[in-house]
Amino acid sequence: MKEIAIVVKSDPNAMRLCADLEVWLVNRGVRVLTRTNWSSGVVDDHFESAPSGLCAVIVLGGDGTFLSAVRWIGKQDIPILGVKFGELGFLAEISEEAIFQVADRILSGQFRTRLRMRLDVTVFRSNTADVHQTVLNDVVITKGALARLASIRTSIGGKYLTTYKADGLIVSTPTGSTAYSLAAGGPIMHPDVPGIILTPICPFTLTIRPLIVSDSVSVEIALEKKARDIMVTFDGQAGLELQENDRLAIQKSDHPVRMIVVPGQDYFDLVKTKLRWSGGR
CATH class of the missing domain: 2.60.200.30 (Probable inorganic polyphosphate/atp-NAD kinase; domain 2)
Known part of the structure; x- marks a missing residue:
């Protein structure tokens, strides 16, 4: 059985989507592990790591939530996808409207990843x-x-x-x-x-x-x-x-992050949009 983790921001809209996504995944035979965003602010060598065997981590939140999830993954080679629920996020790959379409691609293995240096x-x-x-x-x-x-x-x-x-x-x-x-x-x-x-x-x-x-x-x-x-x-x-x-x-680091990417997404379009440059969408 496939297992996917959802790391979700403590936000009503994000929590609502998390509940809907969890039902959607369970109905397709996927085991779901849900974690809310956390950050103690303290360096801890015994910080709990994500369980091995996850086929993906989906993050519902802003960049802070995404960074928490990456820290949770640690050195494991687990693909991660960011879904925007923050104000000015550069790490979220998709908006919430596209989540079920992309989740279907993840389950079927029809997705690409890009390595990000750490x-x-x-x-x-x-x-x-x-x-x-x-x-x-x-x-x-x-x-x-x-x-x-x-x-x-x-x-x-x-x-x-x-x-x-x-x-x-x-x-x-x-x-x-x-x-x-x-x-x-x-x-x-x-x-x-x-x-x-x-x-x-x-x-x-x-x-x-x-x-x-x-x-x-x-x-x-x-x-x-x-x-x-x-x-x-x-x-x-x-x-x-x-x-x-x-x-x-x-x-x-010898352990980069594997970020799930969506076809057609362009880095410079993201930069122009987030920074409101001329020509941004």
């Missing part, structure tokens, strides 16, 4: 790998509201690049280029372009600009001595406070 993040504390996280969008280092500018020493592939004096630094994937990185002045990067984006947040030196590096390199980050009130967050889903001797190593 980043593995390791936080070293006292030279010991203390925290491991994987992100689809970004890892963000930020200072607290009353803290002074953060001094973020950054190296690329083991070679020192610069020390960002800024409110923070965003390290993002191409998928994450339309999220926080974009709001901070970073470039839009097509998901098929192999690269990692470094976007400083309000840098003290105006000549410091966003930078794209190869996805084959490792980005190493360390804080200056006596650093205080500095946080690192992972896809906006979980985070922890950094200490002055902590180091971060960020590199391309």
